[in-house]
Amino acid sequence: EDQQVWELIERHEVPRLLAVNKIDRVSEKAQLLPFVAAITETRRYDAVHYIQATHGKGLKALLADLERLLPEAPANYAEDELTDRSERFLAAEMIREQLMLRLSEELPYATTVEIEHFEQVGGLSRIAAAIWVEREGQKGIVIGASGAQLKAIGSQARRRMEKLFGGKVFLELWVKVRENWSDDDASLKQFGYTG
Template identity: 60%
Template sequence: MSEQMPHHCGSVAVIGRPNVGKSTLTNALVGAKVSIVSNRPQTTRHRLLGIATYPEGQIVLVDTPGLHKVQKRAMNRVMNRAARGSLEGVDVGLLVIEAGRWDEEDSLAFKVLRDAGIPVLLVVNKIDRLKEKAALLPFLQQVTEGREFASVHPISAQKRNGLEALVRDLLALLPEAPPMFGEDEITDRSQRFLAGELVREQLMRQLGEELPYATTVEIERFTEDGNLLRIGAVIWVEREGQKAIVIGKAGTRLKEIGAKSRLQMERLFGAKVFLETWVRVREGWSDDEAALKAFGYE
């Protein structure tokens, strides 16, 4: 009779400065889109669990907002609290950085993890974008000097390169334990929450530099009608002028945001989706703690 391999299970905080690819990495490990992605910082605003299940064990990834050094608005403070709060009770930390770059915000993220007193793996993402491949080794030597890491993993989350070794090292550091979630579960968040995030992803992708930070999405209606999901989403902005930008000329931009969001929802939920979107104004919501609470920011 062959001995059964021990099963490892635990939680892993994914920490780093904004826009290093934490959500892309979470999605790659889970094998499904649980966290929205755009090339803008602050895309992730909530703490979210991504559940990655393997034969040898289960990794519960805590995807977090990026840590900001400057906390100009209530939104930044809420996001920093979510990122720091995600370290409570986790077994391992993943410090995600971008290949070829280390700045003060990376140092801040490292300190937060080091002070948590857990093993930390360094994940050096976006190695596929390094122009000088020979620069990787000196860079790794530079960032690991005087800092202790359980292991170092140069990866490309987008191309899914280098993930096998990362998973192996992660599982080895997690306690022997039964799985926390069923093997078909991929996140702790509801479909309602994910629907709002998918609309917000399109806002982040389609609007100019400034506007995405003045927008949030509230799902007003989410009902199941057989194999059809009826979803009503309100896009909140801070000023009338922003409302016009989101709607676009003759409503074209809002239509495109709705169409692309709906396709993503159908892919994620495996159901037909009927989506309606509206744009409303609530002045200064992103710097108002009460408004943030009402919109579901912890």
């Protein structure tokens, strides 16, 4: 894979920066010089940056170099345009986000969100969404004891939507089961995973 990437890079005359990370793990900094020399012997680099990304060391200079080397181009989107995705899509993503945050390791692999109804009237958005799982047992994980998990997921997602959409959101969530939906072409198409 690395060789293919290098062949692609070498076909184009583009600036090249070498970022050597985790320099904090090398006790004798002089050991870095032969390492970098071996790399720069075979490939051309416009600059070498020694960084420690987790602590931000050396990142300012690297970012300044990157900014200097990036070509200027006209903006693809208006300055106030946040995304090219619909509010319907963003609503589903916010529900998915809360599923992942609240359930993390417990989240069933085959879980998706489908917006069944999305209507905006005045400053109110009415959204009905289905959270699809593949087995009845997974439904219980998403709903939680006495519906507490689903309520928390919905409340957090609703707050995020209200902030983004700039108005009140009425959000209804249901958890539905469709066995093996992730292996079914019609279901994958319905949920937007295939064209």
